[in-house]
Amino acid sequence: VRIAPMTLETLNPIEPLFLLSFRDISELRRLDRMRSDFVANASHELRTPLASLRGFIETLLGPARADPKAQERFLGIMLDQANRMSRLVDDLLSLSRLELKAHIAPDQKVDLAPVLGHVRDSLAPLAAELDVTIDLHLPEEQILVVGDRDELVQVFENLIENACKYGQEGKRVDIYLRHTAEGGTEVSVVDCGPGIPTEHVPRLTERFYRVNIEDSRSKKGTGLGLAIVKHILTRHRARLVVRSELGKGTDFTVRF
Numbered sequence: 103v104r105i106a107p108m109t110l111e112t113l114n115p116i117e118p119l120f121l122l123s124f125r126d127i128s129e130l131r132r133l134d135r136m137r138s139d140f141v142a143n144a145s146h147e148l149r150t151p152l153a154s155l156r157g158f159i160e161t162l163l164g165p166a167r168a169d170p171k172a173q174e175r176f177l178g179i180m181l182d183q184a185n186r187m188s189r190l191v192d193d194l195l196s197l198s199r200l201e202l203k204a205h206i207a208p209d210q211k212v213d214l215a216p217v218l219g220h221v222r223d224s225l226a227p228l229a230a231e232l233d234v235t236i237d238l239h240l241p242e243e244q245i246l247v248v249g250d251r252d253e254l255v256q257v258f259e260n261l262i263e264n265a266c267k268y269g270q271e272g273k274r275v276d277i278y279l280r281h282t283a284e285g286g287t288e289v290s291v292v293d294c295g296p297g298i299p300t301e302h303v304p305r306l307t308e309r310f311y312r313v314n315i316e317d318s319r320s321k322k323g324t325g326l327g328l329a330i331v332k333h334i335l336t337r338h339r340a341r342l343v344v345r346s347e348l349g350k351g352t353d354f355t356v357r358f
């Protein structure tokens with residue numbers, strides 16, 4: 103609490119003598135902690151593949167110098183680690199760009215059906231590799247929302263890619279575009295995978311939050327996908343609703 107005395111010149115008989123101003127310091131502290139946790143997490147995520155790269159380079163310069171087979175294997179692992187670092191840097195850049203962006207102009211309209219078709223086509227190779235079928239269920243009429251096309255592509259790419267990767271054993275992913283009873287629009291991405299334990303659901307959109315870190319790493323995750331989704335949806339005044347049942351599957355619905 104700061105108490106600022108007013109000078110006699112500014113004093114008006116009916117104005118109070120002191121001005122009390124309240125500032126919620128605990129909120130500022132929380133934001134500060136979140137920021138430093140984020141930097142610590144990002145550094146840790148980058149340091150791990152970097153340490154592994156350094157180890158392999160030392161081995162290649164030393165013990166594996168005359169072993170072409172080992173060299174080939176190690177170079178493959180090094181390429182994977184370098185790719186992992188690139189994905190992480192790309193996601194970090196996406197997040198920081200989103201933080202700097204202005205609000206979305208209300209006259210920017212996006213036709214959702216072609217956006218979903220585009221995302222499905224761009225993920226077709228991954229789906230084929232994982233043996234997952236992606237089905238798109240569209241209404242007869244055109245559905246437009248106010249938004250930024252590229253950002254919405256990024257949202258649905260993340261959700262549909264996650265559904266293919268983490269719901270792989272269910273073999274199918276269904277995408278529904280529809281009007282809601284309240285006059286809004288929603289897109290649901292539904293998989294038949296193992297589901298997410300309830301206690302994890304509220305934290306999924308936190309940066310670097312993963313249900314199973316090894317599973318995410320092996321599936322080329324960075325832990326930033328849903329944080330980016332949440333950021334973009336907030337800019338669009340849209341909400342992400344997650345429903346999941348263990349052993350049955352998961353439904354990520356975006357409500358505009």
Ligand code: ADP
Nearest residue numbers: 264265268312313314318323324325326327328
């Ligand atoms: P990642 O880069 O690890 O995929 P995300 O932020 O996209 O990070 O997702 C966070 C975590 O949520 C994932 O690591 C995974 O554990 C879980 N997850 C996301 N989508 C699904 C899904 N459809 N089914 C089961 N788990 C999921």
